Amino acid sequence: MNDNHDSDYGVLDELHDLGDGEYDDTGGQSGGDGSGKAAGRRRRVIVGALIAIFAAGVVFAGWHVIGAAVSNNRRAHAAALADCRSARTDYIRTYTSYTPAMSKATTLLKETKSVTDSDTRDRLRQQVNSLRGSDIEELAARECSAKQSRKELSDLADSYGRSRTVMVDGLTTVQYDSQTLQQMVDGMNAQDMRKRLTKLISRGELALERSKGKVDESRRSALETELVSAKQTLATAGSDDTTVLNNEFARLKGIVDGIIASMPLDCHFTQCVALTFDDGPNKTNTPKVLDVLKSAGAPATFFLQGQFVNGSNVELVKRMAGEGHDVGSISWRHTQMHAMPTEQLKKWFADTDTVISKASGKDVTLFRPPDGAWGDALRAQARDSGQAMILWGVDSGDWDKLGADAIAKRVVDGAYSGSIVSLHDGNAATVKALPKIIKGLKGKGYTLVTVSTLLAGDIQPGDVVYGLNDVQRDAE
Structure with a gap:
């Protein structure tokens, strides 16, 4: 490119030199006679004409290039405008079916407010809310305009296409569930x-x-x-x-x-699950469990061994209580207690309760018998110590060397509204499984609570509890 320009300018320079110099017919320089001057003037006229022709050619070529570019841009803009209008036509055609279907579904949902136990109605309500929350209706008021840029037209066409896809997919579910719900209502006697x-x-x-x-x-x-x-x-x-x-x-x-x-949260009216952790605190894994629970906003219940509540573990117990978790007892160490003599039972309860309450700043009101083994004497001691015995309805199996995925699946699949889940915070696989457990339970609509929240107002010292509405009252 530069070489060509240099060549063009070289021609002009030569022409310019030719016009300025005065030469005689033989190629020598004139001594200033009249004929030499006349020849010089003729040459300058010729050079000027050549320069004008060259300049005109350059200008013409430039206008030709600019004109071609403008023409291409116009064609590209026209194509973008045509694509946008075509996309809008398809969108409006679908929207014409979408509008009455959504109106019918909305009316049906209002008419069936009293139907609270229908999966079909719940699914329809969720789908309608999801579609209402999109930009489908907003797009109906927009137009493809020649004043818009190619990019604006392309973006708008894409929006029409996406919304049409959403409408097509959503309409299938909305129309089917509307028909099913209407049939159910019509058949209700x-x-x-x-x-x-x-x-x-x-x-x-x-x-x-x-x-x-x-x-x-x-x-x-x-x-x-x-x-x-x-x-x-x-x-x-x-x-x-x-x-x-x-x-x-x-x-x-x-x-x-x-x-x-x-009312405050009441698990008689909300689907609740209580996660519980046995045999801590563990210096290595309990802090990790607390971190996961805190990050997820999930309160839980810890049943501690008294022998471990010492040294730096005291701070862990303080943290448990401070972060809203229940702190209960699983006795001094993990030993079945149902056959213990009365005096030994009394001492183990007293010693364990003393170290836990001192660390947590709260009285111990929840007791879990090791391995879930209990008898009348153990129950009587729990009652005398002001504690209900908390067992469980869902066993995570984390004590049986299960992997994290297996533990999580067992808990999520086994949980039910009002259930108490047994876990162990000293188990590394349990720590790894915990985020999956929490996500899975919340995904099924459960609210995670402490045992005291789950059973609020429902239990007394000496009661044996397996879950909400699954309580063996203490006859004393």
Whole structure:
């Protein structure tokens, strides 16, 4: 490129030199006679004309290149505009089906608020909320304009394409679940509504009982009045009075839900699971367990051996209590106690409770018998020490040399609402499994709580507990 330019400028320079010099016809320099001057003037005219022609050629070539570029840009912009409009046409065609389907689903969800035990309705509600949260409806108001840049048109076309895909995928589920839910509602008879209303009345009575002192009395009074009305409706409604029963259900459910929402967390109305850890504290692994729990915002319960609550482990116990975990006892060391003499039982309880309460700053109210083995004498000592005996409903199996994945699977698959899970914080595989356990349980909708939260108001010293609503009362 540069060589060509140098060549062009060389020609101009030669022409310029030719115009400036005065030469005679034989090639020698003139001595200034008239004929030499005339020849010089002719040459300058010729050179000027050549320069003008060359310049015009350069200008013409430049305009030709610019014109070609402009033409290409126009064609590319026109193609982008056409693509955008085509994408919008496909989008609008799908949107035309999407809008009535979403409207029908939204109306159906409003009409079936009283249907609280339907997986189909829950799935439909989640899908509708997900679609409402996207930019589908916003795009319907946008247009592809010739004033937009190629990039803007390309981005808008991509947005139309993505939204159309979302609508197509979502509509399949929305339409299917809407049809299924409608069929279920149409087939629901008065007998079905009676069963559902009876179940709700029981839930309302439990909410009335457990909300005492926790919710404003005027609201509890309104619930009590509505419970009377619901029972009367059950007694008087005819065999085909589905609408009457459904309306009563909706009124009562609104009040019951409001009461529950106003209460502190209560595991009788929330799906809870309590993770528990035995035989610590362990200097190496217990801090790692606490770190995982803290990061996940998951409270738990620790049953400690008294013999380990010393030295730097005292700070671990303080940390447990300070971070909101329950701290209970599993006796002085892991030895089955159901056959121990009374005096030895008494000493082990006293010694263990002393070191734990001193470290945690709290009384010990929860006791786990080693290996879950217990008898009447052990139960009596727990009662005399002011402690309930906490066993478990889900065994993680981490004591049996299982790997982290196996431990996590066993816990997540085995857990149920109100369950107590047995783990060991001194086990390295348990530490590795814990994040998966927490993620898996939360993914199934469980709220992780301490044992004292799970059983709040439900247990007394001497009770033997396997889970929520699974308590053997102490007859004493």
